[in-house]
Amino acid sequence: MGKSMAKNLLQAGYNLNTYTRTKSKAVELIELGATWKDSVAELASDSDIVISIVGYPSDVEQIYLSENGVLNNLKSGSYIIDMTTSSPLLTEKIASIAKEKGIHSLDAPVSGGDIGARNGKLTIMVGGEQQAFKTVLPLFQVMGENIILQGESGAGQHTKMCNQITIASNMIGVCEAITYAEKAGLNPERVLESITTGAAGSWSLTNLAPRMIKGDYEPGFYVKHFIKDMTIALETAKEMNLTTPGLELSLSLYQRLAESGEEDSGTQALIKLFK
Incomplete structure (x- = not known):
């Protein structure tokens, strides 16, 4: 799903940095113009908005909270959007730490499967602050159609x-x-x-x-x-x-x-x- 979502962003004209644990899975994106980054830390330091969609809450925790993770390498004023289906409690923890660092945080899990991801017709359920939601809404509109801010951080996951x-x-x-x-x-x-x-x-x-x-x-x-x-x-x-x-x-x-x-x-x- 993540590759299809990233592909839609590229085709919409956005500049995209990309990182996955298995580089071969990103070859198509690189051929379409995405810039490969060798680590999460490098990607975060060179990006204004970080979007993640991974497998498990443990992956989310590693990506965002580890020493070489997103929150320790992303500049203040940037945005994080986790689109993984993850633990609401973990989401709230990440949002709290992000806020301390001046980083805007949104949880935005999706529904619609591989078909919705390919066609840019995902349902996107969002938690976080209204202003942050409005700022990144154009990105969501590339990936999905039914996009609703449900409440504060964690509301998307719930x-x-x-x-x-x-x-x-x-x-x-x-x-x-x-x-x-x-x-x-x-x-x-x-x-x-x-x-x-x-x-x-x-x-x-x-x-x-x-x-x-x-x-x-x-x-x-x-x-x-x-x-x-x-x-x-x-x-x-x-x-x-x-x-x-x-x-x-x-x-x-x-x-x-x-x-x-x-x-x-x-x-x-x-x-x-x-x-």
């Missing part, structure tokens, strides 16, 4: 947890519906023509169900990353004394799926447990 909680139970329903259609002797693709436009309609039903039917389990969004997201959501819900049985069930099923060797498959591979 909103993404709501998103993932909704998807978690919905994915079970999508898998059960397709399996039911097949067992009933129906053409599941024809069934989708009816139910995707009615009350059952959802992004997952429209975009992932066809992949399930075709046996296409290539990742738009990895199983292992969805497990990470659901784990954060469940832990955060427990901190708020909130019971989430649908989330717990979905997490347990995806953990079974990962244990069977599917952690690097797309989330639509959940249908394998039902078949």
Whole structure:
């Protein structure tokens, strides 16, 4: 997703520095005009706005808070935008430290998968100060369409947890519906023509169900990353004394799926447990 988002920024005319742990993944961006930086520290010191989207909260912590991380190398008055789905508590910690250094901080996790990233149609859920949001809004508008400031730092992450909680139970329903259609002797693709436009309609039903039917389990969004997201959501819900049985069930099923060797498959591979 990150490469597609960066590509859209380049094509929109922005000057882009780039760094990844695996340089080969950035070759296409470099060929399009991005400037390669050899470290996070070098990238931060040569940039006015740093945008990150990585795998896990531990990666976010390393990128921003380590000695050679962003916050120790970015100049005052700059902006950080973390678009990783991460821990709300970690987000608030990073924002607090950034504020002490005179750095503007926004958390802006996204939804829309690989398709939304490629097409610049991501949903972007933002937490942070209104003025910082207004300043970087043109960047968000290159990457997404539904862009909403939800509140102070951490609000973007909490909103993404709501998103993932909704998807978690919905994915079970999508898998059960397709399996039911097949067992009933129906053409599941024809069934989708009816139910995707009615009350059952959802992004997952429209975009992932066809992949399930075709046996296409290539990742738009990895199983292992969805497990990470659901784990954060469940832990955060427990901190708020909130019971989430649908989330717990979905997490347990995806953990079974990962244990069977599917952690690097797309989330639509959940249908394998039902078949």
